[in-house]
Amino acid sequence: MASGFAREALLNECEALSTPRADCAVLGGASSARRCLAVAALVLVALLLPLLHSFDKPAKAMDEGSLLVYPELILKGNLPYRDFETFYGPANIYVLSGVYAVFGPSILAERATGLVYRLLILAAVFCIARRWGPTLAAGATLMAGAVLLNLGVVAYAWMGGITCVLWSIFIVSKTDSRVRCLFGGMLAATALLFRPDLGPAVIFGTLPLFLRMSRSAKVRYLSGMCIGLLPLGLLTVAAGPQQVLDNLLLFPVFYGNGGRHLPLAAGSVLGLFGVHLIACGVNIFSGATALRRQPQGMDGRLLLGAALFAVALTHQAVQRLDGMHVCFAAFASLAILPISLFVLLSKTSFLSLRKKPVIAVAAAAGFVAALAPGLPVYVCGQVIAALNPNAPPPCMLEQNGRRIPLATVLLVRTTGALLDRIDGMAAPGDRLFVGPADLRRTNYNDTFLYHMLPQFRPATYFLEMNPGSANRSNSRLASDIRTADWLILNRAYDNWLEPNSSSRNGSDEPNVVVRAEFTVCGEFGDYLLFRRKSPRG
Numbered sequence: 001m002a003s004g005f006a007r008e009a010l011l012n013e014c015e016a017l018s019t020p021r022a023d024c025a026v027l028g029g030a031s032s033a034r035r036c037l038a039v040a041a042l043v044l045v046a047l048l049l050p051l052l053h054s055f056d057k058p059a060k061a062m063d064e065g066s067l068l069v070y071p072e073l074i075l076k077g078n079l080p081y082r083d084f085e086t087f088y089g090p091a092n093i094y095v096l097s098g099v100y101a102v103f104g105p106s107i108l109a110e111r112a113t114g115l116v117y118r119l120l121i122l123a124a125v126f127c128i129a130r131r132w133g134p135t136l137a138a139g140a141t142l143m144a145g146a147v148l149l150n151l152g153v154v155a156y157a158w159m160g161g162i163t164c165v166l167w168s169i170f171i172v173s174k175t176d177s178r179v180r181c182l183f184g185g186m187l188a189a190t191a192l193l194f195r196p197d198l199g200p201a202v203i204f205g206t207l208p209l210f211l212r213m214s215r216s217a218k219v220r221y222l223s224g225m226c227i228g229l230l231p232l233g234l235l236t237v238a239a240g241p242q243q244v245l246d247n248l249l250l251f252p253v254f255y256g257n258g259g260r261h262l263p264l265a266a267g268s269v270l271g272l273f274g275v276h277l278i279a280c281g282v283n284i285f286s287g288a289t290a291l292r293r294q295p296q297g298m299d300g301r302l303l304l305g306a307a308l309f310a311v312a313l314t315h316q317a318v319q320r321l322d323g324m325h326v327c328f329a330a331f332a333s334l335a336i337l338p339i340s341l342f343v344l345l346s347k348t349s350f351l352s353l354r355k356k357p358v359i360a361v362a363a364a365a366g367f368v369a370a371l372a373p374g375l376p377v378y379v380c381g382q383v384i385a386a387l388n389p390n391a392p393p394p395c396m397l398e399q400n401g402r403r404i405p406l407a408t409v410l411l412v413r414t415t416g417a418l419l420d421r422i423d424g425m426a427a428p429g430d431r432l433f434v435g436p437a438d439l440r441r442t443n444y445n446d447t448f449l450y451h452m453l454p455q456f457r458p459a460t461y462f463l464e465m466n467p468g469s470a471n472r473s474n475s476r477l478a479s480d481i482r483t484a485d486w487l488i489l490n491r492a493y494d495n496w497l498e499p500n501s502s503s504r505n506g507s508d509e510p511n512v513v514v515r516a517e518f519t520v521c522g523e524f525g526d527y528l529l530f531r532r533k534s535p536r537g
Helices: 002-016 021-028 030-056 063-075 091-103 107-132 134-151 157-172 178-194 196-210 215-239 241-255 268-293 299-311 314-319 323-345 355-371 374-387 409-425 448-452 477-482 509-517
Strands: 395-399 402-406 431-436 486-490 518-524 527-532
Touching: 030 107, 030 134, 030 374, 063 091, 063 107, 063 448, 091 107, 091 157, 091 178, 107 134, 107 157, 107 299, 107 323, 107 402, 134 323, 134 355, 134 374, 157 178, 157 196, 157 299, 178 196, 178 215, 196 215, 196 299, 196 314, 215 241, 268 299, 268 314, 268 323, 268 355, 268 374, 299 323, 314 323, 323 355, 355 374, 395 409, 402 409, 402 448, 409 448, 409 486, 409 518, 409 527, 431 448, 477 509, 509 518
Parallel strands: 431 486
Antiparallel strands: 395 402, 486 527, 518 527
16 A cells, blocks of 8 residues: 555656656566566557568569569679669668578568568667657557558568667667667668668767767767678679669669659648658657756657657658658658657646556547548558458469469469460570560569569669669660560550659660560560570670
């Protein structure tokens, strides 16, 4: 009885001081830690079911296809940037190559890696939010998970990089630990190896904590970053500095001329983007308020760092304003929003301390539902689909012991017939090129076909078709096609027009090579199969 009175008195004192309940729960000791662990497990299990349902979603022909093909090429001795083009950092495809070395190249292994990325992100969100109590930690994690459900479980490099940044921020929040600062710096650098454009998120997300570090801790953090960036230096030497510069900076940023950019447009995507911007503003104000209340405390610095981290992700949404890219940024701002609202409510006296976390979480969820109603509708649909025992099986294409889910049964049949034909006509070791039928516009292609036909060698540096790069005037695309024995070209992409520079025609030289040196030997839906007219010289 006495201990109950003492605990209530402590809570009342914390409420008077506007201190988050998590700071007051230290007297609970081990029981508080066990309670947080149980809450975290329940939240992750709740999110795991709809995430597992994403394993059956159709594969993205080029985006996910590259995640299947590039790591396998690395296992065969190829180097990114030197032997094939990729605009992303090397970490993700090297992680996947390690996974494939153990489990074999498959979409199951790739998506399992993507699931691990998401679980680690959610765990990091929970650990960061735990300072404000288990209720807010659970609310923040559920908000983040709801947005991440839109992204499925594809092992995007962005997800791997975000994992590293969030854990780096959490680890260096204990600024008096030189070991943690060293390891946090290494993780921050690893994030840049996944996606170099996460640089602003690393800098701004860590800045409030970095300024609180001692001089020796700052040196350890910066040393960790230098150590973490060493693999990129070694790869630059092996692949060639100019090739690395072209792939990571010049072509995607300067020479591409906005070939993938999508402008602002009305609709649910714009609503979610607006929610993200408003949440960013609230988060920054709340973080600054908490820091002003306790300049020497770590909670305000951590909240402000997390808020700045979310703001620094906005460029990913701006450069291509579609549902996927907006969610890449919005998950972070919406995860922090319940904590920010709780901090702003902490000065109010008309609510008890026990009610404030619940009200903050409910207010954040209601705000999202009001301005971006498509998000909760989608999340509910995913949960219902995951619980449906009579859900139709995925449309699975199988060839050469490999499987990949496609959008329709018809697409499975036509693609399967195509693969059967080329398997029956070609010889192992022949060179294969996969692209759009009209090679003046290199918007997209079916990169996954290289994965389904591992007995053939890719005939080109451009395993992905990127506008402004593959179809530029001095591109090597035409000369690469001349080295091919077989071509698979897809007419479905010929009328793919976006409101950006990708709709402009590039060089016609690759089309000239196709007409002069290859002949059609099969049509399969939108696919055209070409074979070389005469043996390669």
